[in-house]
Amino acid sequence: MKIILALDDDNGMMFNKRRQSQDIEVRKKIAEITAGKRLWMNGYSGRQFRDMEMDLCIEEDFLGRAEQGDYCFVEDRGILEAVEKIEELIIFRWNRRYPSDLHLDFLPREKGFVCTGMEEFPGHSHDKITMEVWRREK
Amino acid sequence: MKRLQKLLVLFMMGILLAGCGSSGEDESAAQEYSEEAELPVQADDGEAKKSASADGGEAETALSAEEDDPAGGERSRARQAAGEEETKEAEEITYIDVPVYSGKAYAEINGNVPYFNDAELSTESYETYAELDDLGRCGPCMASVGQDIMPTKEREGIGEVKPTGWHTVKYEGVVDGNYLYNRCHLLGYQLTGENANRQNLITGTRYMNVEGMLPFENMVADYVKETGNHVMYRVTPLFDGNNLVADGVLMEARSVEDGGEDILFNVFCYNVQPGVSIDYATGESSLDPATAAQAEGKSRSAQQEQNARGSQTQQSQPDSVQASQPQPDASQSQAQAPPEQVQQPEQVQASQIQPEQPSQQTSPSAGAAYAVNAKNGKIHIVGACPATGTSSKAMNEPVYFGTYEEAEAYSMGIAPNESKRQCGNCW
Secondary structure, three states: OEEEEEEOOOOEEEEOOEEOOOOHHHHHHHHHHHOOOOEEEOHHHHHHHOOOOOOEEEOOOHHHHOOOOOEEEOOOOOOHHHHHHOOEEEEEEOOOOOOOOEEOOOOHHHHOEEEEEEEEEOOOOOOOEEEEEEEEOO | OOEEEEEEEEEEEOOOOOOOOOOOOOOOOOEOOOOOOOOOOOOOOOOEOOOOOEOOOOOOEOOOOOOOOOOOOOOOOOOOOOOOOOOOEEEEEEEEEEEOOOOOOEEEOHHHOOOOOHHHOOOOOEEEEOOOOOOOOOOOEEEEEOHHHOOOOOOOOOOOOOOOOOOOOEEOOOOOOOEOEEEEEOOOHHHHOOOOOHHHEEEEEHHHHHHHHHHHHHHHHHHHHHHOOOEEEEEEEEOEOOOOOOOEEEEEEEEOOOOOOOOEEEEEEEOOEOOEEEOOOOOOEEEOHHHHHHHHHHHHHHHHHHHHHOOOOOOOOOHHHOEEOOOHHHHHHHHOOOHHHHOHHHHHOOOOEEOOOOOOEOOOOOOOOEEEEOOOOOEEEOOOOHHHOOOOOOOOOEEEEOOHHHHHHHHHHHOOOOOOOEOOOOO
8 A cells, every 4th residue: 555644844743633734735736646546544634635526435444444556645643553565655744843742653764665756846835845755675 | 740830820801892992901910829729711701811920939929910902002903893892800710730841842731722712712813912011021922813914024123122031142052053042922923923022022942942832833824824714822921920031831722713623732832941051030041060061071071182182272162062151241232232233133034033143154163064055045955065065066155054944044034935945956
């Protein structure tokens, strides 16, 4: 499966059970990347996409259900337990510091991932968002 | 765990809002230190008006109250004119337990649930700033942050404001940016565009500003920009007794239109600086004994190393922990410097608070990690590309910084609308 995350400068994901930030340009990019593929997420994340015409797979245990080649948008949980199933990581970086009490629970490089691509684009409310693509080192 | 108990007194009062009227009443109160458990804050149906102080010691503490007069002297844009005809007053006292600082820049309070009452939540933007108390100290600042009150222009100088307890003091190598104190906006400029308002500026450590307050401010600002919604936001400085420097600030926020679904927090940010001891009564400071001993050890080691080498060079003070505290006269002189001298940092730094002087350097030092091209604001990693070298491709006007945040803030002052701020070669 392919994991999609959004992180701040401290690899933070959430604070007080709430996402750190959001941006419509990130959602558009996710729609573009996952077009024609299955995109899994839970109900909390699904509400962020309610105004977008996307075919989402909403399940609370989506990480357990996703199959090879599927995309998973993860906001509120660690993914270390599923790391062996991960084929690719797509990380959107806010290039900002927010408070955080939930972080990405591993460093991609230490789990055998290498950054194979990077793209910067302006967000709606963020000056610059960086999209990184990490794949397993061959 | 030992806990520091803070006393938070809330004065909730309805204000005469018909037309442009306001109550303009002064409130004052004195409360004694109490070991009582936390008291709930009750909602009041008038417009909120708060006053706070803190007591963490054994002695009795007199609390001052601040007048909240939105129509007089305080900015209040797009106020929610509810049209109440009567002035009502209610007083609530709550005690908040603040853990003793243990290495984290902030502590969550009341389960991260702010103390707002329903009447304070507004889908129309406004901002209020408490009057200074008898000692000249700030009180609570509150806003319903919306896009219509966010800044549209670069921040101007705030160097002329000297908050209570202000000292210009440097701890090179100990404090990020060297200067211990910054003028700390209670309502950050990025939220309400408030500039040199002395009712909104306190003496805060660099650490409290950057590590404590700024991330929360960023989160609120970006949410409002993204959604167009409002965030109820209040920052209350908590002073112990008659201290001139606050122990910290209580930051509360709740997104309004979505009922706190996206933004909800209540945190106390510690006004501390690791490695430095602060006398909160006066703002005087000194290196922590451990830090000073470490510095002395480093200095001794360096001296021994030099002696071993038989170096003729004169031993200099170690940069890492050297504190340079101006003599009283010098401090006074600096404090009264012309605005153009003290405003320089405000022109180059976009973060919420500013040091008296910039931490930028025009020549690289051992701690310089980033260099900004003063012509176009492009940020470089020192040593990562020819722009920071000595060849013909090197920048003509590099300005060096120890941290990326400082470099970015400087860059934003030069090129505020630049979307690609980082050098493509370095990153």
